[in-house]
Amino acid sequence: MIIKNVFVKSAMLAGVMLLTACGGHDVDGAALAAEKGCVACHGTKGKAIAPMYPNLNGQWETYLRKQLVAYRDGSRQNAIMALQAQNLSDEDIAVLAAHYGN
Numbered sequence: 171m172i173i174k175n176v177f178v179k180s181a182m183l184a185g186v187m188l189l190t191a192c193g194g195h196d197v198d199g200a201a202l203a204a205e206k207g208c209v210a211c212h213g214t215k216g217k218a219i220a221p222m223y224p225n226l227n228g229q230w231e232t233y234l235r236k237q238l239v240a241y242r243d244g245s246r247q248n249a250i251m252a253l254q255a256q257n258l259s260d261e262d263i264a265v266l267a268a269h270y271g272n
């Protein structure tokens with residue numbers, strides 16, 4: 171029983187490590203999108219929750235990154251997204267763009 175338990179636990183741990191190794195970037199992106207609140211409008215996978223919000227899935231990563239930088243520096247103006255982007259670091263932007271885009 172104990173041996174079986176240890177085996178199951180280590181198998182689970184290996185699975186988690188494998189997932190992290192393969193999709194580490196995406197796992198971070200999903201967590202960050204939830205933490206920053208992006209998911210409230212753009213959904214967890216970039217399919218927006220309502221037509222007034224743009225879908226981000228399927229969009230180019232480079233394009234998404236540029237838009238977030240532009241909202242942050244004010245060169246693209248939108249009251250909602252300016253608020254969202256103002257506290258994002260360059261790294262946050264890169265991770266979020268990689269998560270939603272491809």
Ligand code: HEC
Nearest residue numbers: 206207208210211222223224234237238248250251254266
């Ligand atoms: C309150 C709802 C809301 C939240 C929360 C939100 N957004 Fe947005 N987002 C919008 C709206 C509305 C637009 C369209 C703005 C415009 O017309 O420029 C938009 C536009 C964008 C765009 C540009 C899409 C395009 O096709 O040009 C990106 C990229 C984006 N959001 C990323 C994010 C990220 C990343 C977060 C989290 C840090 C976030 N958004 C949080 C509502 C939201």
